[in-house]
Amino acid sequence: MGSQDTTAQVADTGEAGGAGTARAAGRRLLIDGRLVDSERRLASLNPATGEFLADAPDATTAEAEAAVAAARRAFDATDWSTDVEFRIRCLNQLHRALTEQREDLRELTIAEVGAPRSLTHGPHLDEAIEIVRFYADLLEEYPLTEELGEIESRGRRHRRWVEKEAAGVVAAIVAYNFPNQLALAKLAPSLAAGCTIVLKAAPDTPLITLALGELIAEHTDIPPGVVNILSSSEVAVGEVLATHPDVDMITFTGSTATGRLIMAAAGRTIKKVFLELGGKSAMVLLDDADFATAAMFAGFMVCSHAGQGCAITTRLLVPADRHDSVVEQVAATMAGVPFGDPADAKNFMGPLISERQRDKVDAMVQRAVADGATLVTGGERVDPGFFYSPTLLANVDPDSEIAQEEVFGPVLAVIPYADEDDAVRIANNSIFGLSGAVFSASDERAIGVARRIRSGTFSINGGNYFAPDAPFGGFKQSGIGREMGRAGLEEFLQAKTFATVVA
Template identity: 75%
Template sequence: MRTQTDAGRGLLIDGRLVAGMRTFASVNPATGEVLGLAPDATAADAERSVAAARAAFDHTTWATDTALRLRCLEQFHRALTEHVEELRELTIAEVGAPRILTHGAQLEQPIELVRFYTDLLRDHPMTEDLGEVEIRGRRHRRWVEKEAAGVVAAIIPYNYPNQLALAKLAPALAAGCTVVLKGAPDTPLVTAALGKLIARHTDLPPGVVNILTSSDAAVGEVLTTHPDVDVVTFTGSTATGRRIMAAASGTIKRVFLELGGKSAMIVLDDADFAAAAQFAAFTICSHAGQGCALTSRLLVPRAHHDEIVEQVAANMGRVRTGDPADPKTFMGPLISERQRDKVDGMVARAVEGGATLVTGGRRIDPGYFYEPTLLSNVDPSAEIAQEEVFGPVLAVIPYDDDEHAVRIANDSVYGLSGAVHSRDTDRAVALARRIRTGTFSINGGNYFAPDAPFGGYKQSGIGREMGVAGLEEFLERKTFAAVVA
């Protein structure tokens, strides 16, 4: 594990691991103590990285050499697998992710994304035959070829840094793009570790992957406005996504955004209330609620509101919160004091606005822990029901009938995810189809996997990560026509 004296050469620029001119601290959110120092890249470092990525795309065979891309992706997957325990301990310490999550979406599942896109690259059709047509007495053969979109700027947040980095790197590299990846300032050491594996254990040509860690907003500005960047892929808040769209518009870049969510879980009147209550309580506490697709609104039949609230509260009381390194811990800390202040402020305003605080709503020290929190009788138009909290806070909203539930669920600027519980699967599916979101869980179904496209409607984003759709985001289509002799 990195220490305060082990900042080292953490920037990957043009094939070399380099030290920045300055550093910034990464803090362990479970203790509040400094975990290590990361290189603090500058706007000039971002310029150098973009230049390296542009040169690698324009002047090497990376974009057209499928065999080379396959070999490098296989090497990267092997390196990730061989160093999984080092990455696990670093992810637990820097992200505050409970150990149990590193066996899934925090680490091991993202590693398999690299394998998925390696296999997909072998089989994915890169040409489409449109056949021949006759125009003005001559035969014309037509076809479509897919080719790499170019230089990609990838910007990720702190909550799932391995998943988010690899969900962008793997398909972009498989497509033949070159990449500049900027890690989140809250979790720079995890991102820098990926760069070290690439530099030391793969044959990726210089400039194909460049990795920056920085606390300077100017770095992101360079990446989103630079004329030599062809694609921007960003995961983070909707507010930042709007700014990125505006910044990229000057050069008409392709922009792919995976943004916020305020997803609703609907418990129908025929559901297994006990199972639904358990699912709702433990879902919102997963990674301390720091997940954009988590269901943070719980819609319940008005006649059963109090009964379901009581069961959810009992389940929240069983959530084991504490040291994320402990295998028995289910929920770790929030990422920072700043984030905990935000969560606590939203809960306080919700109570002032008329919501009932059923359980939780308190800070836990040391570190940046916050109790699993349940608010009942929440007005669907209240801030807590409309804005993303990114903390372990569940808002319970009563509804009158199925039509009312659908209206409440869709009454959001977001459209990322959702869930429904019912003993009647056909009824549940029919309702799910009416909710305007990009993903949906029925009776606890898990849609999150390397082969399943992930993304949202409305202000939850543009485009899809993972699956075949994730590869297609980094491909351009070129249509050809040739006169047949």
Template identity: 75%
Template sequence: MLIDGKLVESTRTFTSLNPATGQEVGQAPEATAADTEAAVAAARRAFDTTGWATDTELRARCLDRLHQVLVEHKEELRELTIAEAGAPRMLTHGNQLDIPIEIVRYYADLLADFSFREDLAEVESNGRRHRRWVEKEAAGVVAAIIPYNYPNQLALAKLAPALAAGCTVVLKASPDTPLITLALGELIAEHTGIPPGVVNVISSPGPAVGQLLTAHPDVDAISFTGSTATGRAIMESASSTVKRVFLELGGKSAMVVLDDADPASAAMFAAFTVCSHAGQGCALTTRLLVPRERHDEIVEQVAGALAHVSYGDPADPKTYMGPLISGRQRDKVDGMVQRAVAAGATLVTGGKKVDPGFFYEPTLLSNVDPDSEIAQEEVFGPVLAVIAFEDDDDAVRIANNTIYGLSGAVHSADEERAVALARRIRSGTFSINGGNYFGPDAPFGGYKQSGVGREMGVAGLEEFLERKTFAVVVG
């Protein structure tokens, strides 16, 4: 682990598995309460007693160097990401690694133009003139807690803007992919020149470390990505000290195929989207809403598209879909599919475990009740639920019939109609006719129980800033 500028071991370790084989990748250190306290103390000292929070040029140089280091060690990180996260090699050239590295570049460059000061108009009060302005200051010590599905992207989308803002960070790795995040800590310690205590990286298999961080009086802000249930618990825990909280939580996003859309194109897009990283993405569209009169036609086309999804060894450049992260997650997915069929959904294709490793067949369910478990709960597996609608208003109603609001999509030959429908769906991101919104400059986050706040873009930087208003008498 990285604590106060030093790489430290632990008296206890836990095993990290390769989800494609079920075999051990390596051992990760298990942080104790004392390790966690030491990491928080180091971050607190670095924020309170050094110039990190106020030296913008230093922060820009360190982020620039971090970007260089990540590029230099990209291939090592790629192989580790394939082995530990089960991410297909082709995905590491996109959202699993290469694009996340550019998040660091984005924030290093943003500092050159970003103003930490905003002048307000002068006012007159009690016969005197008053000059006023606002300064943006670092929020303080940040506890960043990430899940397993996109460990590089999630770590860097929290770390880079927090560091750009002048915060110090305790980054907790996912218990399922600790080695990837620990490798990031090692690169920071040995190659970047980031001062001791500014970044601390710890790992643990259980919830105790996260619970300690979220309630710790010396932690000023929490940035968490994970399940909505855990997000609720974190918000409750953070309330004891009224911390700033950023939450990026679950999703049950809908792809709406309107009656004028090209069904073959939409079917292919839906099939390959839901199988991206074996469905382990909170923003993936896992509900496919289709016109009732075209339900059977589109279901047939989606089934045909799913048959072309290659799955297997994630190290093979030709593999599109890798495994689920663990046997526990695969059992959860399979249980939800079996319950959906028992509740009346039609299993069109898939629905089976594949060994060795933790693979699950690309799965299509049709005739799904929009109020059923499979249509309401996040699966986090390669499972697509097809729901019929009557008209545009009905499609919007079904799409919004969820506690979540993270993402969505619509396909239509009429762009104006598609945009109008997209605006009616309550979600933080939206794809129109296959449009890709994801990028370091694009704010990402959700409505409703999909979270609080935005990650990436200028909005992502401002999540880690406080605002202080000044006034001085000038006459």
């Protein structure tokens, strides 16, 4: 679910309307088991209206240092990292608290993130909560010890085994687009592994992440210092987390540009690094595909959460002789996508997160048209709020900016190809490799094409791979490592090999 953001900038947003606004304004940082405020404040806007919602804490570097110190102390001086049964109990408590507070969290997510209500019943909230359940259950049966057997060496028998232990103190930095899913996909496995964590909210959507801190402090037995949650506008706060010698691991979801900076900063102290970064995924329509179904799928997919998802397929590759007819079908779909107030269940698409992001999307569309792409539908700002109409660009050059750079808006680029080999070449013509899709009358043929495209996830004829038990991550500059699934737990573990003389 990676995205656009900056390493350390954290703004604060609130909840629209009445009592919700009051609750939002009361959000606090979680540091060393205490819910604390900060002298500095941040203002935030509702992306669906552009209006002020609330202000919230703006943590300083001193507070970031205090959070790291608390996490270090909790890891080194308590039995959190070794008490598996206690960790399972705490994860179950967290899951129960999230479930009980689900509806309040839903309304806050809609107001702060601009997430359509329907998507909060999926990856924006309900499915995200189940990540916690998955790791609580996985920890009950995951083998933290592996016997390697005995060997004979220097005339004696030696027993050898491997134990998995927590990686240590984790700094987690999340993006704005799916803040519940991103936070819980880092928080749950790191806690299951026995790590302690400093979680830094995204610049535009910190309130929902700060709400997790309140649930942890008030509804679980997770010890002080094990989880610390910050929001801040200071770039220096992110730098503290990325470079601090007491941080053992960084897990980051955001833009590839920021990921490069994170990786370089972490290299100063050789930290373990997980990166889930950008994408420019291709959907390939093979010549035997059901074009009507595929066109509808492509049109709705790029409008999901207004295109603010790194795994969304934003390049549509079609046979050259079917280009115009497919464009016509996709355009009809996109023109009919209902968008507007995300609280209204009838709307499929909500706003972009900010005016800044809308400016970026619009500028990229205008440059694409200037570079020769055909604007078929959309390309319009819609007020109030930060809405951008579903946008279709045809006859796109596969080497152009719009085909190479992540837009993070509801913009689909249609690219014609000559044959199957050409389609694979175009799909792989990218620094990214996060996801992809292929449509064909033959699953076998589609899978064959998918295996030739370098990406970490792939949808065959509309198949959904995204779930708590499925590893998610990318090839190339889309990232390092995997989130969720057993692989997601193992990112937060270190292997230690033992041997003892038995005879």
